[in-house]
Amino acid sequence: MTILQWNCRGFRANFQELKTLVAQKDATVLCLQEIKVKDSDSCSLNGFNTFKKYTLGIDGRAVGGAAVLIKKDAPHQHIPLTTNLQAVAVRVTLHRLLTVCSIYLPPGRSHGDLVELDRLVQQLPPPLLLLGDFNAHSELWGSEEPRPSGRVVEDFIAGNDLSILNTESQTYRHPASGSFTVIDLSLCSPSAHIDFTWEVDTDQHGSDHFPIFITNHKVIFTDGSKSDSAVACSATADNLRIQIRLPDSASIFSAELLAIYQVLTLLECSTNDQQQFLIATDSLSSLQAIGNFNIKHPYVFKILEKCTLLHKKGIDLVMAWCPSHVGVMGNERADLLAKEALSFTTYQFCHEHLPLVDMETNPFLRIQQQNGKYVASIAKHNIWVEIVYTKTLEIKNLVWSKNKPENVKPRKGELRKPDDCPICNVDRPEDDSAGINIYTDGSNSNDAVACAFTCCTYQTQFGLPDQMLIYRAELNEWDEETDNKLHSVQPVISEWKQDAQMDRRGEIVMARARIGHSHLTHGYLLRRERANDKDLENITRLWFQLGEADDFRPLPESHGRSGEQMDHPQEDCVYRPLPPPCRECRLLNKVQHLLRVESEPLEVCERRATTPITGVPRTPVKSAPNDFSRNGPPSIAPLIAGAKKLESDEVACCPLCQVAFLPG
C-alpha cells in the first residue's frame, strides 16, 4: 500500500505524469498540493474519488489548493474542516484506520498560522497522516538554513506531538537557481510512525517538487535475550511467532542476528501477497553491522545474502531500529517471547552458523592461531581440527589446551563417539548406541575457504566466498564496462594491495597515480575549470597503467643523510633534507620508465618555474644519466648526491622543476 504525496504544480499540467506515477507505484491514496483547479474544473482520476480544496487569486484564477484522491475500493469518509488553510482530510481504512490530510501552506506566513494549524489538527482524529507542502525550512527536516516559517512549523509539530517521516532528502528544486530544499513535510501520529517508510522519487515529473512515496510495510519485531545460563531470540508479527534457543555460548549479538535471519528465511518461503516488510530490531549494532557490510559475523553475510535473494523476488524489505523498553508493543512482545525461549530444554538451533568467537567460550573448545592458521580442539574428546582462516573469523582471547598432541592434522570425515556433545554440552543417554558423530572438514578452493563442524545438535560451517556475493555481482558488471577508461587500470576486481607502511597521503598519491590523475593532468578539476587543450594533451600523454609498482612511496624525510643514497656523504656538512621531486615530475619519470625510455635525463614537469623564487638561490640540479632498464624505476639518489648545502631560510622546492612547494 503506497501513499503518493506530491506538489504537482498544476493538476492538469502534470496529469499524464500523475497517471504514470499512480500506475507505477499502485498508489492507493494521493495527497496533492498546488492543484490549481477551480471548483468547476475536473480534478478526477479513473477509479479514484476526489476531495479537494481550491483557492482563487485576486484575478479569479485558480492558485494553490490541495486534494486527496482515494481509490474507490478503499473504505473512506470525507472529514469536513473548518479552517482558512488550504487543507482537505479523509478518514480511510488502509492497513488500519487512518486520517489522511493534504495541506498546502503558501510561502510568507506569520505566527497566526500556528493557531490555524492547531485548530486543524484538533479536527483530525488520530492516528493521523498530515502530508503537504509547508514551505517551511528547518534543520529538523534537513534544511541547511532555518527560517522563521520553519520555526512556526517546529512549534506546531512539538505542540501537537507529531512525528516527522521525512529523511533528509531534498523535496524541491528551484528551477531558476537549481538549488535544492526541503519544504514538503510528512507528519504523522507517533503510533503510526513505525508503519511507514518515506522515499523521494528521483525525478520531478514536470513539477518543481519531487513526488514522495509513503509505503506501509508489514512490521516484524525481533529481539534477542541472554541470561547467565541461556541465550534465545524471537520474532513476532500479527500471525508470526518464532522462538529459538541458541547454544549457551552464543552472544547476544548472534541471537539478534539469528532472529533477523530467521525472519528473512521465512519471508523467502512465504507465499503471502504482502511484498513490503519492515523488520524492527532493538539491536543497533546488528543494523550497523548489516548496513556497513561488516561481514566478520557469518550471520551478517547470510542476512545480506538473503536480502539480495528477497530483493530479486521483488520483496521490498526495510530494517529499522526500534528503541526497547519504551512501550512499543511489538518490541515488548518480542522481548517476552525471547525470554520465554530461554527456558526451552531443546535447542532448535540445528543447522546454522555461529562465529568462532562465540564457540570459543565453550569450555570444551580450544582455539589457537599457529603459523597463520587456527587450530581448534574439542579438548574433552581429544579431537583436533585445523581451521582454515577466513576473513569472517576473528578470534579473541585464545585458549590453548596443553594436551595438544604432536603433528595434529585435520582429517576429513573424522568420526568420534564421545559421551556427550562437546559443542553444545547436551548430555546423551548412556544407552544411545549411536553416540554423537562429529564430522570435520576443511575446504579451500579458488572461490572459498571454509571449514565445518557437525555434531548432534547443530552444524556449523565457517567461512564464505572470499569475496562477497554482492562483490561478485559488481565484478560481472565491471567485466562489461570495457569502454570505461579505468577498466584498463583494474580489469579484474580484486582486493587492493595496500602497503602497510604507506600513510594515508601516500595511498592517495598512489591511487591517483594508478588512474592517471595528477595536478598536471587533472588540475583543472581541482581548480574547477574547464579542461583546455593543454590539459587534454597532458592527459593523453600520461594516461598509462602503473600496475602495482610502488616506487612512488613517500621517501623518509631523512633521506638527505642516508648513506645508501649518498655516494659521498660529507660528514662535516649539515644538510637539510632535500625534498623528493614533486608529484608531476615523479609521474613523468614513471611514464618514462614504463615506456622504456632509456638514456634520457630525468624529465622535468611543465610547471618548471620561469622566474626565480624570491629569496631562493636557483641552483640548477644536474640530471643523472637514466638507467631505468637496469636499476628499475627512477631514483632520486643522484639528485640528493648533488645537493648543495642549503640555507635555513630557503623555500622548499622540487629539485627537478624548481617550483616551490605550497605551504602545507
Added chain:
DNA sequence: ATGTGGGAGGCCTAACTACC
C-alpha cells in the same frame, strides 16, 4: 559585530485570454 526578520526583485511556469 552578529543574528533575525521582512521586503524587493528576479526567474520560471501554469493558467488564462485573445486571436486565428
Added chain:
DNA sequence: GGTAGTTAGGCCTCCCACAT
C-alpha cells in the same frame, strides 16, 4: 482546436532595517 501573448503565483536570493 491550436497558438501566442499576458498575468500572477511560487519560491529563491539578496539586501536592509532592527534587535541583541
